[in-house]
Amino acid sequence: MASILTFCMGTRSSIPRSGLELLAVARSLSQQLGSVPVQALFLGLGVREHAPALIHHGADQVLLADHPCLERPEDEVVLGITEEVVRQLAPRVVLLPHDELFGGHVGPRLAYRLKAGIVTDCTGFAVQNGDIRWLRPVYGGKAMAYMCARGLLQVATIRSRAFEPLPADALRTGEIQEIPIPEAFSTSVTVVERVEAAEERGLSLDRAEIIVSGGRGMGSAEGFSILHELARVLGAAVGGSRPAADMGWVPHSHLVGQTGKIVAPKLYIAVGISGATQHMAGAGSSKTIVAINKDPDAPIFKLAHIGVVGEWEKVVPPLIRSFQEMRS
Amino acid sequence: MHIVVCLKQIIDPEVPFHLFRIDPVAKTQIRGSHPLVISSYDEVAVEVAIQAKERWGGQVTIVSIGTKETIQSLHQALAMGADAAILLCDPLFEQTDSFGKARILAAALRKIGDFDLILCGRQAGDVEMGLVGPFLAEELGIPCATLVANLVSSNGKVRLKRPTESGYEILEAPLPCLATITNDESNVPRYASVKGIRAAMRTPIPTWTATDLSLDAAALGQEGRIEIDEMWIPQREIRCELIAGESAEERARNLALRLRELGLV
Ligand SMILES: Cc1cc2nc3c(=O)[nH]c(=O)nc-3n(C[C@H](O)[C@H](O)[C@H](O)COP(=O)(O)OP(=O)(O)OC[C@H]3O[C@@H](n4cnc5c(N)ncnc54)[C@H](O)[C@@H]3O)c2cc1C
Ligand SMILES: Nc1ncnc2c1ncn2[C@@H]1O[C@H](COP(=O)(O)O)[C@@H](O)[C@H]1O
Numbered sequence: 001m002a003s004i005l006t007f008c009m010g011t012r013s014s015i016p017r018s019g020l021e022l023l024a025v026a027r028s029l030s031q032q033l034g035s036v037p038v039q040a041l042f043l044g045l046g047v048r049e050h051a052p053a054l055i056h057h058g059a060d061q062v063l064l065a066d067h068p069c070l071e072r073p074e075d076e077v078v079l080g081i082t083e084e085v086v087r088q089l090a091p092r093v094v095l096l097p098h099d100e101l102f103g104g105h106v107g108p109r110l111a112y113r114l115k116a117g118i119v120t121d122c123t124g125f126a127v128q129n130g131d132i133r134w135l136r137p138v139y140g141g142k143a144m145a146y147m148c149a150r151g152l153l154q155v156a157t158i159r160s161r162a163f164e165p166l167p168a169d170a171l172r173t174g175e176i177q178e179i180p181i182p183e184a185f186s187t188s189v190t191v192v193e194r195v196e197a198a199e200e201r202g203l204s205l206d207r208a209e210i211i212v213s214g215g216r217g218m219g220s221a222e223g224f225s226i227l228h229e230l231a232r233v234l235g236a237a238v239g240g241s242r243p244a245a246d247m248g249w250v251p252h253s254h255l256v257g258q259t260g261k262i263v264a265p266k267l268y269i270a271v272g273i274s275g276a277t278q279h280m281a282g283a284g285s286s287k288t289i290v291a292i293n294k295d296p297d298a299p300i301f302k303l304a305h306i307g308v309v310g311e312w313e314k315v316v317p318p319l320i321r322s323f324q325e326m327r328s
Numbered sequence: 329m330h331i332v333v334c335l336k337q338i339i340d341p342e343v344p345f346h347l348f349r350i351d352p353v354a355k356t357q358i359r360g361s362h363p364l365v366i367s368s369y370d371e372v373a374v375e376v377a378i379q380a381k382e383r384w385g386g387q388v389t390i391v392s393i394g395t396k397e398t399i400q401s402l403h404q405a406l407a408m409g410a411d412a413a414i415l416l417c418d419p420l421f422e423q424t425d426s427f428g429k430a431r432i433l434a435a436a437l438r439k440i441g442d443f444d445l446i447l448c449g450r451q452a453g454d455v456e457m458g459l460v461g462p463f464l465a466e467e468l469g470i471p472c473a474t475l476v477a478n479l480v481s482s483n484g485k486v487r488l489k490r491p492t493e494s495g496y497e498i499l500e501a502p503l504p505c506l507a508t509i510t511n512d513e514s515n516v517p518r519y520a521s522v523k524g525i526r527a528a529m530r531t532p533i534p535t536w537t538a539t540d541l542s543l544d545a546a547a548l549g550q551e552g553r554i555e556i557d558e559m560w561i562p563q564r565e566i567r568c569e570l571i572a573g574e575s576a577e578e579r580a581r582n583l584a585l586r587l588r589e590l591g592l593v
Contacts, residue, residue: 043365075474093404104450104508105474108462112427117553120457133557138455139357140341142348145455187472189505192487193498210593234593248513259510261449267592277345286593290583291568299345306581307568314576315583322584323593 002092003037004029007082009056009070010047015054018158020165023058025095025125025158027166032127036092039063041085041179043078045071055174058166062174066231067181075105076109076187082106083113085179091153093132098122098157107157117149123162132156140258141277141284159261160287197251202228205254210267213256213283214249215241217272217293217312224249226316227271233323239263239272257282271312275300292316317328329386329482329503331377332443333410334433334464335370337394337401338454339363348561355559357454366401367450373509377447378409380479387411389443391436393421393429399533400463406528407520413531414440418538420545428548430463435541437468445486446506450475451561457554461508471505477512489514 004026008019019040026038038060042051048066055062063085069077078101086094094110098121107218111118126146134145134156143165149155200226208243212231223243230239240250242257256263258281267288272293273279280303283289292305294311301307308315340363349358361446364373377388390405390413392398402413418437424432437443448461448467465472474532480498491512501507509515520528538544571586573579587593 100475104458105462106473108459109466111459111471112430112463112466115553117555119554120459138559139348139350140453140456142345142561143350143357143559144562145355145560146559148555150553150555189473189499189501191497193360194492195495195497197495198489229497242511246511246513246516252512253493258456266586276342288590289566290587301568301570302345302564303566304568305566306571306583306586308571308579310576310579315580318572318577318580319584322581326584326588326593 001266002090003039004093004095005057005086005089005091006038006040006095007097008040008042009078009101010042010044010050012044012046015050015056016097017165018160019100020057021160021163022095022097022158024163024166027058027174028083029125029127029132033130034131037061039089041065041082043070043073043081052177053168055176056168056170056172058172060174061226062176063165063179064176065179065181065296069185074187074190075101076189077185078102079106079109080185081181082144086110086114086153089183093186094153094155096155096157098159101159101274107155110327111155114153115151116153116155117151118155118157119147119149119157120157122156123159125156137258137281139277141281161264174315202231202291203235203237204258205237205261206265207238208263210234210236210263210269211239211256211263211286212236212269212271213239213241214244214271215273215279216243216247217274218244219272221247221249223272223312226312226320230269230316230320230323233320233327236267241276241279270304271316274298275303329380329384329444330378330389330442331386331445331447332389332391332437332440332458333370333373333377333405334446334448335374335392335401335405335450336367336452337364337392337398338367338452339367341368341453350559350561352559355556357556364397364401366404367449368452369451369453369509369511371405371517372511373447373449373514373576374405374408374410375515376478376509378518379515380482381409384482386444389414389440391433391440392415393417393432402521402533403525403528403531406531407524408518409524413533415533416536416541417535420538422545424548425553426457426459426463429460430467431548432541432543433460433464434467435543436536439536439541443445444503446470446504448506448508450508450510450577458508459554461506465506468504468506471501472574473499473501473505473507474506475510477510478514
C-alpha cells in the first residue's frame with residue numbers, strides 16, 4: 001500500500017529532533033488516512049545504531065543509507081538519493097523537514113521532478129474526506145491557510161517545533177533495511193571551501209533555556225553589548241531580529257524568526273523589537289515572552305506575556321543589577 | 329556576465345496587524361490603501377546583482393510577472409542600478425500556481441536568451457512558498473544553488489557564498505545557473521539616487537504577453553497542483569501583563585522580582 005515516507009539526516013552523535021517530529025506527523029496522518037504504513041529514510045554516516053530509535057518513535061520500516069558520502073553531502077547528492085528512493089517506493093505522501101537542505105532545496109526540486117503537489121513550511125494538517133489539508137502561516141504569520149497539494153504524490157515540508165515527537169516506545173517493532181547508495185554522484189554545484197567563523201558566538205540558540213534578543217531599537221553594536229551582559233548574568237544565549245542581523249550586531253545564525261531560527265526557550269526577552277509577525281514566528285513558541293520597548297503601542301505588547309515600557313538604556317542596566325543582587 | 333533577477337511586487341508586508349485584512353472568498357490579502365513594494369528578498373537579489381556588475385561588469389535585467397502597477401517597482405530596481413526591465417503581464421498569468429509561474433518565467437528567459445545567472449528571492453514576502461526559484465531552474469534544466477548571500481567571484485564559473493550554522497561555505501557552479509538569495513550583512517539593499525530615479529523613469533519597459541511568450545492556458549498548468557483551500561486571520565489570546573513602576577528603574581526591579589517569582593530565572 002502506498003506509504004507515508006519521512007526523511008531524516010542523522011549524525012554519529014544524534015538523530016535531529018526534526019526527524020522525530022516528522023514521525024509524529026506521519027503516525028497521526030497514518031491513523032487518520034486508515035493505517036497507512038510509515039517508512040523513514042535515514043541518511044548519514046555512522047548513524048546505523050540510531051535506526052531502532054526511529055522505530056521506537058513511530059516508523060514501521062527504516063530505510064537506512066549509512067555511507068561516507070553522506071557525512072556532509074552536497075544538496076544534489078541528497079536530491080539524487082531522495083528522487084531515486086521516492087520513484088522506487090512510490091509513496092503517497094513525502095514529509096520533509098522545512099530546513100535549508102530539504103525545505104530550501106530538495107523538496108521543491110523533488111516535487112517538480114515528480115510532478116507532485118507541494119506545500120512548504122506546514123505547521124499542522126487536517127484530513128477531510130481522505131484529502132489532506134495542510135495548515136500553514138501566510139503573510140508572515142498574519143493569516144493562516146489550509147492548502148492542498150494535488151497529484152498522485154504530495155510533498156509537505158514541516159516547520160520545526162510545530163509538532164512534538166512521540167515518546168519513545170521500546171516495544172514498537174519494525175524492519176530496518178539497508179538501501180544501496182550509488183558509488184559516485186556527479187554534482188554540478190559543489191562546495192569548494194568551508195569557513196568556520198572565528199568569533200565567539202556564545203551559547204547556541206537551540207539549547208538555551210533563556211534567550212535575550214535585540215532589535216533595531218538597540219541602535220548599534222555597542223548597544224548590543226549590554227544584552228551580552230544581561231545574557232551573562234542569566235546564562236542566556238543572545239539572538240536578534242533581522243535588522244540586527246543585517247547590521248551585523250548578531251551573527252546571522254542567531255537571527256530569530258520565520259527565516260531564521262525557530263526557538264522555544266522557557267524565557268525569551270525581546271529588547272527594542274517591535275514584534276513583527278515574521279519575528280514572532282520564530283519566538284512565539286517560547287513559554288514566556290518578555291518585551292522591553294519604549295513605545296507603549298508597539299505590537300509586541302499584544303504578543304508578549306510580560307511587558308515593560310521604557311527605553312532599554314534606562315531599563316536594562318538596573319535589570320542586570322537586580323539579577324546580580326539576587327545571585328549574591 | 330548577464331544577470332537576470334526575478335522580482336515579485338507584493339503588498340507591503342510591514343503593514344501593522346490591526347490594518348491587515350483578507351478576502352476569505354478570494355483567499356488573498358485585501359490591498360486597501362497599502363503601498364506595493366518589491367518583495368524583500370527580491371530587493372536583496374537586485375542588490376547582489378548590482379554589486380556583481382560593479383565588480384566584474386556585465387548587465388542586469390529584471391523580469392516580473394505582474395500588472396501595470398508593477399512598473400513602479402521595476403523603476404525602483406532600475407534606479408538602484410539595473411540596466412533593463414521587462415514586465416510579463418497577461419490575464420492568463422493571474423491564476424497560475426508556482427508551477428505555472430516557473431513556466432512563464434522560463435519562457436521569458438528563453439526569449440531573453442543570453443543570460444548567465446538567474447537570481448530569485450529565497451521566498452516571496454506574501455505567501456512565501458519558496459518554490460518558484462528551484463522550479464524555474466528545473467524548468468530550464470540548469471543547476472540550482474539555494475540560500476546563497478552573495479557572489480564572490482565570476483570567471484567562467486561563479487563562486488557563491490552561502491551562510492551556514494557556523495560560518496559560511498563557498499559553492500562553485502557552472503554558468504548558466506540559478507541561485508536563490510537570502511539576506512546577510514553584505515547585501516542590504518541600497519537606496520536609489522535621485523539621478524538614478526530620473527534615469528529610470530526614462531528607461532522604456534517592454535511588456536510581454538502570453539502570445540509574445542507562445543504560452544497558452546494548457547502550457548500554464550491550469551490543473552492547479554497547489555491550491556489554497558481556506559484562509560483566515562487567527563485570533564490572538566495573549567494578554568500582556570504590564571509591569572508597573574514610577575520610574576524605568578523601578579519597573580526593571582519589579583520585572584526581575586516577577587521573573588524570580590515565576591521561577592523563570
Ligand atoms: C519575507 C520576510 C521574512 C522575514 N523574516 C524575518 C525573520 O526571520 N526575523 C525577523 O526578525 N524579521 C524578519 N522579517 C522582518 C520583519 O518584518 C521586521 O521588519 C523586523 O522583524 C523588524 O525588526 P525590529 O523589531 O528589530 O525593528 P523595528 O520594527 O524597527 O522595531 C524597533 C523597535 O525598537 C523600539 N525602540 C527603539 N528605540 C528603543 C529604545 N531606546 N528602547 C527600547 N525600545 C526601543 C521601537 O519602539 C520599535 O518597536 C521578515 C520580513 C519579510 C518580508
Ligand atoms: N510574479 C513573479 N514575478 C517574478 N518573479 C517571481 C514572481 N513570483 C515569484 N517570483 C520569484 O520566485 C521567488 C520565490 O517565490 P515564491 O515561490 O512565491 O515564494 C521570488 O522571491 C521571486 O524571485
